[in-house]
Amino acid sequence: MSTKHFSPLQxxxxxxxxxxxxxxxxxxxxxSGSVFIASQAGVMHGYTLLWAVVGAAFLGFIAQDMSARLGIHGESLMVFTREKLGRPLATTIAVFLSIGCIAWTLGLVAAVGAGISFLLGGAVAWQPIAVLTTFAAIGVGLLHYDxxxxxxxxxxxxxMVIYVIVALPSxxxxxxxxxxxxxxxxTLGALAMAAGLLGTTALWPNFFLESILVHTKGWTSESDLSxxxxDLAIGYAVGGITTIVILIAAAALLRPMGxxxxxxxxxxxxAMVEVLGTWAMVLFIGGVIAAAFNSIIPIMWTPAYIIPQAAGYTVQKGDRLFNVLFAALTGxxxxxxxxxxxxDLSxxxxxxxxxxxxxxxxxxVAATLLLWAVNDREMMGEYCNTSALNAVNALLVILAVILAALSIQDFIELITGGGF
Known part of the structure; x- marks a missing residue:
């Protein structure tokens, strides 16, 4: 009786x-936003916001589940938006949302640049590395989806393995x-940070991407929903655990150091060098670089899909329109x-x-559109949201609106006042 052995690649x-x-x-x-928001949350508030990490991961999972059902049983979220609101308003929404994707990318390429600069001992400043990172991200993002x-x-x-290793001896x-x-x-004194954790975990571009990309996996019927x-449970468990251990490490190591x-x-x-040794610092910064670079690609796929869809064009990854938009906006x-x-921001x-x-x-905005779409009888038919799912999705919308209202003043003060 023979036993088959598979390589890790297989x-x-x-x-x-x-x-x-x-x-x-x-x-x-x-x-890098998740890494540093989790670190900042641990430094500023100790373990206070661990519940927010779990809650954000759960809400993200539920939102993605609804987005997957929308893609399987109906249309993608932006196509739905165009059909209901018309091309001009849908295009305005798509462009408004895409500004957020570009803002993310500006921070992400800076994070990669700063991380590599640090590992090089400052021999090269982060700014030119950020520029090169932008071109590298364009190249990777244009590769085949698989x-x-x-x-x-x-x-x-x-x-996940890197940050668990760093957190264990904390x-x-x-x-x-x-x-x-x-x-x-x-918790009341940490709402702005909770908004950051929610915004970086229940990520609105994914509400659109999941509904578009389910077909790349061949998930096209109710039987594929399981x-x-x-898939979502495995993915969000990995992401949630990683965020939790980063927050714990920051709270346990950095906060006691003042x-x-x-x-x-x-x-x-x-700070980790002082407690754990150089290996921890190299792992931490190396993880930040990898995480930041990873994020750029799917975040910037989103505008390349939703702007054409809002304008009434059918677009697939690899199409000329998709490639031009992705490269130009990521650029x-x-x-x-x-x-x-x-x-004057670091x-x-x-x-x-x-x-x-x-x-x-x-x-x-995105959470409201998703709630509308999965309750649209014309689009979803018998697969509309249940009352329980509506309660959870409504919670996401309400929480997003409340946190936005409560934290917008702090955000404006930070963005206009030179940051933290």
Whole structure:
């Protein structure tokens, strides 16, 4: 009796043939913004916001599930928006939302540049590296979908392992950690950061992408929904665990050392050197670089899909229109150094504030559209939302609106006042 042995590459290929789409979604949200918002949350508020990480991952999962059902049983979210609101208004919404994607990219290429600059000992400034990163992201984003998906799967599992290794020797007190998974009175003083965690986890571009990309996996009928849900559960578990361990590491290591905020891009890595050694810093910064670069591609796929769809064009990845839009809009990333200088924002300011911008301005719009779409009888027929799913989706919309209303003033003060 013979036993078949598979190489890791074969195992990855087999996994990605069945699953994998969720890892594109999770790679989209888990960028340098997630790393630094989680670190900042741990430094500023200890374990207080662990509940927000879990809640955001759960809401993200539910939203993606609805987006998957929309794509399987109806149309993509932006096609629905165009059909209901007409081309001019749908196009306006698509362009407005795409501004958030570009803002994300400006922060992400800066994060990659700063990380590589640090690992090079400052021999090269982050600004030229950010420009080169922009061109690299364009090149990778234009590759075949299956290739990009395999990269995302491998990188997300690797990032989870990296940050678990860093967090394990942090000395976090288990009972103190446990209290952070329950909202308390301290939560009221951390709403802006909670908005950032929600905005970087329940990522609005994914509401559109999932409904578009389900067909690339061959998920086209009700019988395929269980595969989509299993895929989402695996992906969001990996992303959620990774975010949690980063927050715990920051709260356990940096907060006791007297840090009250992230003073620079490399603060978490520098602090970890003192406690854990150089290896922790290299892993931390290397993980930030990989996470930031991963995020650029799916985030910038979104405008390349939704702007043509809003205008009434059918577009597929690899089409000339898609490629031109993706390259042109991603290319705006070369202006990241100018934006940093003009707004007087550090790299860490950009990677925290630009996802926060999306959580405040774009998430309520996208979440409202998704709630409308999955309840549209004409579109969904018998597959409309149940009352339970409506309650959860309504919670996402209400939470997004409330957090936006409560945190918009803080955000404006931070963005106009030179950051944190």
């Amino acid at each position: 195992d990855l290929t087999a996994f990605s043939q069945k699953y994998g789409l969720a890892f594109v979604m999770v790679a989209s949200y888990f960028g 290739t990009v998906e395999n990269v995302m799967i491998g990188m997300m599992f690797s990032l 000395g976090a007190d288990p009972s103190s950690v446990a209290t952070g998974f329950v909202p308390g009175t301290d 595969k989509a849900r299993t 840090f009250t905020e992230l003073e620079s891009f490399i603060t978490p890595g520098e 705006i990333g070369i202006f990241s150094p100018l934006v940093s200088w003009w707004l 790299v860490v300011d950009m990677v925290i504030l630009f996802p926060m911008y999306n959580g405040i301005f774009a998430l309520p």
